[in-house]
Amino acid sequence: MSKDYKDSLPISASRFMEEFMRLKRGSVSRRHFLGVTGLGLAAAVIARVPGLQGGAAYAQDLGTQMSIATWPNYHDPATFEAFTAATGVAVEVNVFGSNEEMLAKLQAGASGWDLFVPTNYTISTYVKLGLIDELDIAKAPNFSPSTQNTRFTNEGMVDGKTYALPKNWGTTGFAVNTGKIKTPMTSWKDFFELAQTEADGRAMVHDYQLTTIGNALVSLGYSFNSIKPEELAKAEELLIKVKPHLYAINSDYQPSMRATDAWLTMCWTNDGAQLNRDMPEIAYILGKDGGEIWTDFYAIPKDAPNKAAGYALLNFLMDPAVAVKEHIANGAPTTDSRVIALLPAEITSNKIVYPDEAALTPLEFGAAVTLTDPGRAELMARFKSA
Amino acid sequence: MPLAPATKRNLVTSALVAPAAAWLFVFLVLPFIAILVFAFGERAPEGGYQAAFTFAQFANLGSRAAAFRNTMMIAPVGAFLCLIVAYPVAYFLAVKASPKYRLVLVSLVVVPFWTSLLVRTYAWMYILGSRGLPNLLDMVGISDVRMLNTPGAVLLGIVYGYLPLMIMPIYVSLEKLDLRLLEASADLGAKPLSTFFGITLPLSLPGVMTGTALVTILLLGEYLIPQLLGGGKVFFIGNALVDLFLQSRNWPFGSAIAVTLVAVVVLVLLVAMRIAWRFAGTRQVDLV
Numbered sequence: 256m257s258k259d260y261k262d263s264l265p266i267s268a269s270r271f272m273e274e275f276m277r278l279k280r281g282s283v284s285r286r287h288f289l290g291v292t293g294l295g296l297a298a299a300v301i302a303r304v305p306g307l308q309g310g311a312a313y314a315q316d317l318g319t320q321m322s323i324a325t326w327p328n329y330h331d332p333a334t335f336e337a338f339t340a341a342t343g344v345a346v347e348v349n350v351f352g353s354n355e356e357m358l359a360k361l362q363a364g365a366s367g368w369d370l371f372v373p374t375n376y377t378i379s380t381y382v383k384l385g386l387i388d389e390l391d392i393a394k395a396p397n398f399s400p401s402t403q404n405t406r407f408t409n410e411g412m413v414d415g416k417t418y419a420l421p422k423n424w425g426t427t428g429f430a431v432n433t434g435k436i437k438t439p440m441t442s443w444k445d446f447f448e449l450a451q452t453e454a455d456g457r458a459m460v461h462d463y464q465l466t467t468i469g470n471a472l473v474s475l476g477y478s479f480n481s482i483k484p485e486e487l488a489k490a491e492e493l494l495i496k497v498k499p500h501l502y503a504i505n506s507d508y509q510p511s512m513r514a515t516d517a518w519l520t521m522c523w524t525n526d527g528a529q530l531n532r533d534m535p536e537i538a539y540i541l542g543k544d545g546g547e548i549w550t551d552f553y554a555i556p557k558d559a560p561n562k563a564a565g566y567a568l569l570n571f572l573m574d575p576a577v578a579v580k581e582h583i584a585n586g587a588p589t590t591d592s593r594v595i596a597l598l599p600a601e602i603t604s605n606k607i608v609y610p611d612e613a614a615l616t617p618l619e620f621g622a623a624v625t626l627t628d629p630g631r632a633e634l635m636a637r638f639k640s641a
Numbered sequence: 642m643p644l645a646p647a648t649k650r651n652l653v654t655s656a657l658v659a660p661a662a663a664w665l666f667v668f669l670v671l672p673f674i675a676i677l678v679f680a681f682g683e684r685a686p687e688g689g690y691q692a693a694f695t696f697a698q699f700a701n702l703g704s705r706a707a708a709f710r711n712t713m714m715i716a717p718v719g720a721f722l723c724l725i726v727a728y729p730v731a732y733f734l735a736v737k738a739s740p741k742y743r744l745v746l747v748s749l750v751v752v753p754f755w756t757s758l759l760v761r762t763y764a765w766m767y768i769l770g771s772r773g774l775p776n777l778l779d780m781v782g783i784s785d786v787r788m789l790n791t792p793g794a795v796l797l798g799i800v801y802g803y804l805p806l807m808i809m810p811i812y813v814s815l816e817k818l819d820l821r822l823l824e825a826s827a828d829l830g831a832k833p834l835s836t837f838f839g840i841t842l843p844l845s846l847p848g849v850m851t852g853t854a855l856v857t858i859l860l861l862g863e864y865l866i867p868q869l870l871g872g873g874k875v876f877f878i879g880n881a882l883v884d885l886f887l888q889s890r891n892w893p894f895g896s897a898i899a900v901t902l903v904a905v906v907v908l909v910l911l912v913a914m915r916i917a918w919r920f921a922g923t924r925q926v927d928l929v
Contacts (some may be wrong), residue, residue, distance in 0.1 A: 359887045362689050384687055456787060462873055464888065503790050503872030516771045516789060627687045632889030633704075639884060640708040640876045 321564035322347040324357055324371035326551070327507040328526060331584030338571050344564045352506035353463040354626060361386045361556055368556050369565030372422060375410040375550045376465075376621035382413045387554045389416045394566040397573035402592045407550040410620075419552030420573060423587035425524035426610065426618060427466050427547035430508075434536040435518040443474035443542040447493060450519060451500045459520035460494075461506045464635035465621050466521055466547060467494065473545035480622035487630055494638045504639060512537060528586025528607045539607045541614045548618040550590065673903070679896035688890025698897035705898060708881040711867075713905075715792065715877070716860035719799035720807075720853050726800060727807035727852065732841075734808070735815035747812065750805050758802055762869045765801065769794050769870065790872030798866040803859065807852040814848025815841070850917040857913075858906050878902055 327350050335346040349368065351357050354377045360366045362384070373381060381387045392398060398420050411419040429446050436453050440446065450458035460467045469479040471490040481487065498504075502517045509526055511517040513534065522530070527539030553572065555565045571577055575593040582589050582598060588608050589595060595603060602608055625631055680698055685691040702709075730750070738746055753761065767773055769788040778786050788794055818841065826836040842849075864879035873880075878898065885895030 353888060355888045355890065358688070359890050362687075362890065380687060462888075498874070501872075501874060503874060505873050511770075514767075514770050514772050629684060629889070629891070632688070632891065636881070636884045636889045636891075637704055639873060640705050640881045 317342050317344045317564045317567050318561050319343060320345045320347060321369040321561045321568065322349060322367050323568065324349045324351055324360070324366070324368045326351065326372060326523075328509055328529060329372070329585055331581050333584075334572070334577060334581055337577070338568055341571070342564070342567055344561075344567065346568065350507075352461070353465070355464060355632070358386075358626065364558065366556060366558070367560060369559040369561045370553055370555055370568055372551050373419065373554055374621065375407075375552065376623050377626050378410055378419050378552060378554065379413050379623045380626050381554065382418055386557055387418055388557050389418055390420065390555065390569075391566070392417055395420060395570040395573050397570050397575075399573075399591065399593060404590045404592070407590045410550065411552050419554040420569065421590040422551045422553055422572070423525075423582065423585070423589050424548070424550040425587040426541055426615070427470070427521065427523055427549065428527065428539055428541040430512060430520050430522035430527050430530055430537050430539050432512065432515065432518040432534075432536055433538050435515070440540055441542075442544040443470045443546065444544060446519070446521075446542070447471065447474045447497055450497050454519040455500045457502050457516075457518040458497075458500065459503050459505060459508045459511060459517045460497075460501060461508075461521045462504050462639075463506050464631050465625055467504075467638075468631055468634060469547060469621070469625070470521060470542070473542060476544070479545055479547055479619045480625055482624055482628045482630055484630060487634055491634050491638060494634075495641050498638065498641060523587070524608060525585045525587035528605065531607055532586070541610060541618065543614075543617060545617045545619065548615060548620055551587075676896040676899050679893050680900050682893040682896075684891045684893055688892075690892040693893075698894045699901075701894060702897065702901060705878070705881050708876045708878050711876055712861055712863075712878045715795060715799070715875075716857055716863070719796055719803070719860050720856040722796065722800045723803050723807040723856050724849065724853055727804055727811055728849070730804075731808045731811035731815055731845075731848075734812050735818065736820070750808050750812075754805060759865060759869075762798055762802070762866055765794070765798055766869055769797075789870065790874055792871070792875050794870040795867050795875045798870040799860060799863070802866060803856045806859070807856055810851040810855065811845060811848040814845045814851075818844055846917065850913060854910060854913040857909060861902065861906055861909070 321344050323346055325348060329350075330348070335348065339345050354374050357371060357373060358377065358380070361368075361371075361381070378387075392400075403421060407424040408421045411417060411421060429440070429443075431440055431454075435457070436449065438445075438449060438453055440449060446458075460470075468487070468490055471493050472481050472486060473479050475486070475489050475493065477483075477486045477490070481490075503511065505511070508517060508520040508522065509530060512520055512530055522539060524539070527537075530537040531539055553569050555562060555569070559565050572581065575591065575597055578589060578591065578594045579597040582594060583602065586608060589598075679690050681694050681696070683691050683693040683695060683697070734743060734746055734750070766789060769775075771789075773788075775786040775788055778784075822840050822844075823836055826840050827833075831839065862879050863877055864883055867875045867877045867880055868883075882895055882898055882902075885891045885898065
């Protein structure tokens with residue numbers, strides 16, 4: 256007879272709850288509780304992990320929970336567990352498919368987020384609309400401005416003030432299952448052609464105006480950021496022609512690619528790296544005709560209910576020892592040279608994560624105007640409802 | 642001075658109705674007034690609402706014609722399929738099932754509600770995805786079957802998700818059916834089929850109409866099932882609404898669509914009631 260896993264636990268679940276209730280009633284001390292439950296030992300072990308030393312940031316009352324808004328498959332779950340173990344603050348993770356959706360939630364008010372992950376081109380709009388505050392850098396001492404690559408991080412500053420700290424940069428290319436699609440692909444022109452032929456019924460585009468419209472524009476030879484009505488009209492024509500051939504319109508494409516329901520998808524660096532790591536037949540390709548280069552940042556909403564915890568998590572994430580684990584799990588390249596120094600060679604030499612400069616040259620950073628342009632917003636909505 | 646009995650009764654009635662009325666006023670009437678106001682406004686430059694008085698949003702409704710069409714096609718068809726599947730189940734539960742097991746069987750119909758529809762719909766994504774049923778079909782030589790992200794998958798999800806809402810009202814009306822009427826019909830020489838269409842069906846019509854109206858109305862606002870099983874390609878009005886509020890942040894246009902949807906729902910309800918009255922020959926039909 257096999258041994259039940261419960262037998263090897265330091266304390267039974269019911270006993271744990273009893274002790275917990277005693278602690279809550281105040282009949283035992285916190286020290287007694289941590290001792291009998293084994294949590295004190297666990298916390299001590301975790302606290303020895305470099306980078307987890309709380310320091311000044313944790314001295315104040317952080318409450319018991321906080322909330323972060325971020326992207327699908329974007330963090331190492333262990334990061335939040337370690338943060339909770341170090342601070343006692345549970346982290347609720349909300350996942351979004353587009354910056355527009357994040358903006359909509361913040362505009363509606365009372366999002367409840369204490370930290371969120373906006374992309375470079377949105378930050379000036381958040382500042383303009385008064386939705387985020389200037390950051391108090393002193394509360395994130397782990398952030399090191401001098402080791403940042405400013406090519407990627409300058410959009411975190413608006414009018415000389417810092418509103419957001421960088422998480423990582425990346426690119427928007429496409430992932431293709433080379434076991435299923437034999438034609439070599441190098442451009443967005445190829446993407447939209449094959450989506451209607453060899454990958455008929457197997458291609459996915461993002462549920463996200465910036466990249467779906469932007470890449471359609473690129474495939475037609477226009478700028479990724481165009482808001483010219485006649486160019487947008489051409490892009491709409493292409494998208495509506497392709498739509499019946501698509502497998503889905505969804506920014507969370509990893510499950511479909513992994514199940515091989517989809518063979519071709521618009522894809523961000525981090526997802527491309529994760530897919531390729533687990534399924535080497537999935538290649539990640541940057542359009543030689545263009546595409547997007549981006550940086551995601553951390554920012555704190557003006558109406559965050561628990562700003563102290565928001566800063567604490569921000570500081571925690573800025574720690575190179577934490578950031579390097581996030582990097583390994585997430586796959587997107589870092590802006591911080593301290594983190595690069597800690598990375599294993601197989602990551603720094605991975606061309607999906609750190610592409611050659613020549614591959615980056617045709618790419619464009621998203622422009623702020625695309626976020627609020629009604630023409631692009633309505634085009635995307637028409638494409639989806641067509 | 643003691644209150645007159647009638648006054649007292651009125652006071653009690655008011656006290657009992659007041660909480661529900663207040664609730665509906667704050668959470669239904671006020672929000673509806675807000676979207677009515679929004680529907681005549683304009684999209685602010687950064688998205689959201691800005692005050693104006695224009696009919697432009699209503700004039701633009703045509704740009705969502707495909708979503709309206711999808712909803713108006715799939716919702717009634719889905720409700721009809723639900724009805725066809727639900728009726729025999731309800732009939733079995735009410736008439737054929739042994740009274741000993743009836744309670745257990747009826748509870749089983751409700752059991753799926755213990756798990757969120759979201760989770761159950763995700764399960765369907767895996768069943769219909771290429772590692773699910775299409776994979777099994779592939780083993781017996783039927784290859785390259787696409788199930789997920791098709792209108793068929795959305796219909797299947799709808800029938801699955803809404804079936805209990807159709808079974809319950811039909812079951813309730815069939816349970817009240819006097820079985821002696823069926824015996825009398827048989828004694829008088831009616832074949833089972835004509836007994837069914839002459840007696841059982843008309844008597845269960847209130848339940849059928851309640852179930853159909855309930856499912857159709859909920860389907861007109863459906864968002865989740867087309868999103869998950871339609872892959873964002875089979876688009877309902879509910880999906881168009883979510884997009885307008887969460888992606889393009891065009892609140893006035895979203896409000897105009899919401900107002901139109903409410904108008905359509907009211908219309909459907911009125912038509913359904915008309916039909917029910919005509920069939921039942923009385924205005925004593927409990928609908929919804």
